Amino acid sequence: MSNRLEPTREQRPPPLRLTISSAFVPLLGTILVLALAPVRSPLLEHEATIALGPLSDQTPPLAALLGTALLALGGQDEFSLRIFGVLVGTLVLAGLIRLGDRLFSNRAGVLAALVLPCSVAGRIVLGSDLGVAPFEALATVAALAAIRGFGVTKRSGLHAGVASGVAAGFAGPGALWLVVMAGLWMWKLRGLTLRNLLPVVIWTVLVWFGLETIAAQILLPGSLPTLAWISCATPVAMLPSEIVATSLAILVLLPACALGIWIRPPDWPQRGSPRFLAAWLGLAVVVVLAGGSIVPLVLGLALAAGVALSFALMRGRQRTLWIFLVLTAVGALALSLAPRPEIDRRADLDRWAVREAARFLRRNLPLTAELYISEHARDRISWYGRRLAWSFSKLDELPFKPTTAIYSLLPRRSLIETPAALREPLPRTIDLADQRYRVVAEFGPWAVLRSGGEPAEPAAPVPAASPDAPSAGP
Numbered sequence: 001m002s003n004r005l006e007p008t009r010e011q012r013p014p015p016l017r018l019t020i021s022s023a024f025v026p027l028l029g030t031i032l033v034l035a036l037a038p039v040r041s042p043l044l045e046h047e048a049t050i051a052l053g054p055l056s057d058q059t060p061p062l063a064a065l066l067g068t069a070l071l072a073l074g075g076q077d078e079f080s081l082r083i084f085g086v087l088v089g090t091l092v093l094a095g096l097i098r099l100g101d102r103l104f105s106n107r108a109g110v111l112a113a114l115v116l117p118c119s120v121a122g123r124i125v126l127g128s129d130l131g132v133a134p135f136e137a138l139a140t141v142a143a144l145a146a147i148r149g150f151g152v153t154k155r156s157g158l159h160a161g162v163a164s165g166v167a168a169g170f171a172g173p174g175a176l177w178l179v180v181m182a183g184l185w186m187w188k189l190r191g192l193t194l195r196n197l198l199p200v201v202i203w204t205v206l207v208w209f210g211l212e213t214i215a216a217q218i219l220l221p222g223s224l225p226t227l228a229w230i231s232c233a234t235p236v237a238m239l240p241s242e243i244v245a246t247s248l249a250i251l252v253l254l255p256a257c258a259l260g261i262w263i264r265p266p267d268w269p270q271r272g273s274p275r276f277l278a279a280w281l282g283l284a285v286v287v288v289l290a291g292g293s294i295v296p297l298v299l300g301l302a303l304a305a306g307v308a309l310s311f312a313l314m315r316g317r318q319r320t321l322w323i324f325l326v327l328t329a330v331g332a333l334a335l336s337l338a339p340r341p342e343i344d345r346r347a348d349l350d351r352w353a354v355r356e357a358a359r360f361l362r363r364n365l366p367l368t369a370e371l372y373i374s375e376h377a378r379d380r381i382s383w384y385g386r387r388l389a390w391s392f393s394k395l396d397e398l399p400f401k402p403t404t405a406i407y408s409l410l411p412r413r414s415l416i417e418t419p420a421a422l423r424e425p426l427p428r429t430i431d432l433a434d435q436r437y438r439v440v441a442e443f444g445p446w447a448v449l450r451s452g453g454e455p456a457e458p459a460a461p462v463p464a465a466s467p468d469a470p471s472a473g474p
Helices: 020-036 045-055 061-072 078-103 106-118 120-125 133-148 156-188 194-219 227-231 240-262 274-289 295-315 318-337 342-364 378-384 419-423
Strands: 370-374 390-392 406-411 429-432 435-443 446-451
Touching: 020 078, 020 106, 020 120, 045 061, 045 378, 061 078, 061 156, 061 194, 078 106, 078 133, 078 295, 106 120, 106 240, 106 295, 120 133, 120 240, 120 295, 133 156, 133 295, 156 194, 156 274, 240 295, 274 295, 342 378, 342 406, 342 435, 342 446, 370 378
Parallel strands: 370 390, 370 406
Antiparallel strands: 406 446, 429 435, 435 446
């Protein structure tokens, strides 16, 4: 048993079978993402940070390189920026089907690939938002498939290390849970030794630092990746409305999944790799609680739901199965027809308001004008306004005394004293932080303010004196 990680004869992994499900389901998932996700809506703040590339000081090298590459490929509008990630999400669905087939069955992988795009979190992982989530997901699926192949082929350790390094390059140190997962699976196979684990660790570190160095050289020739770059990442951001929508989608699938768990086969521990999936979910929960990426947890939950649904389809009685399928269909229909929550409408209004405010500033402000933006919209204003802007949290934190015309973009909520005033236009002038600010324009929950000296009014034209006019005198 201790030699399972180093087989005496090289064995090939199971062949990659191209079936109708493995070819059709990823395309169906991509169509669902394009139909359900707001791929043409204005960018969010973390998306604008990546779109700015190296112009933003908060972007890791690989994320900045992604933004630069998208711009070089002609990504000027929202759809063209996001479509490349959606195409990578198609590969993620194909890899998830392959991984589910290797761990449990082809039916479990197909159902997992169908469940993933049904939630907002799953669509984000599949590239509905501009970010590194689909690239991290693809590397994570590849690493887990290689880890499951320990003891089958000698190259599985190399493949696991390379894929883990790629995931760490996009997700930061949080992706090192894959190395821990490799150690746990080696321990399960009774082959956890320094000789077996060390190559995985070395390849992970080499690929991780190599990707960071290459990205830094492309963006800033002659520079090396700093510790701040290596330790940071661009996490998958979710709005409160998206968290609520994902929770509701899980509740809709819960009855059918509960049925599958209830009627699971008696020999289910020997069917597939339940311990592998349990270790995967446990480490993913730890990563999320530590502030890391949600990608491993979303992928693990989708596969767990696929396994439970496959049990329900295989062993459920026809009458009972139809009842739960009807309940699931009714829940999905009610979820799609339910009115959108207020928090979701406010999020959409914020997207459009910031974009229109940025376009207003681009049309009406010269490039030499000083512009200060709330930190929650700085990168979006910089992207849509085609100009760099300073950020601050409150007006009293401005590091200057306004003597010239200085413009600011602030949330209207921070400029009023009573919530009832949110429904009314702001006054013409506002006194804040011992300064008087003029309200230039309002866009939904945002307002453009102007402070500093007033522009000099043009002098009234003086008519020329007529030569026949009488001279002044007594």
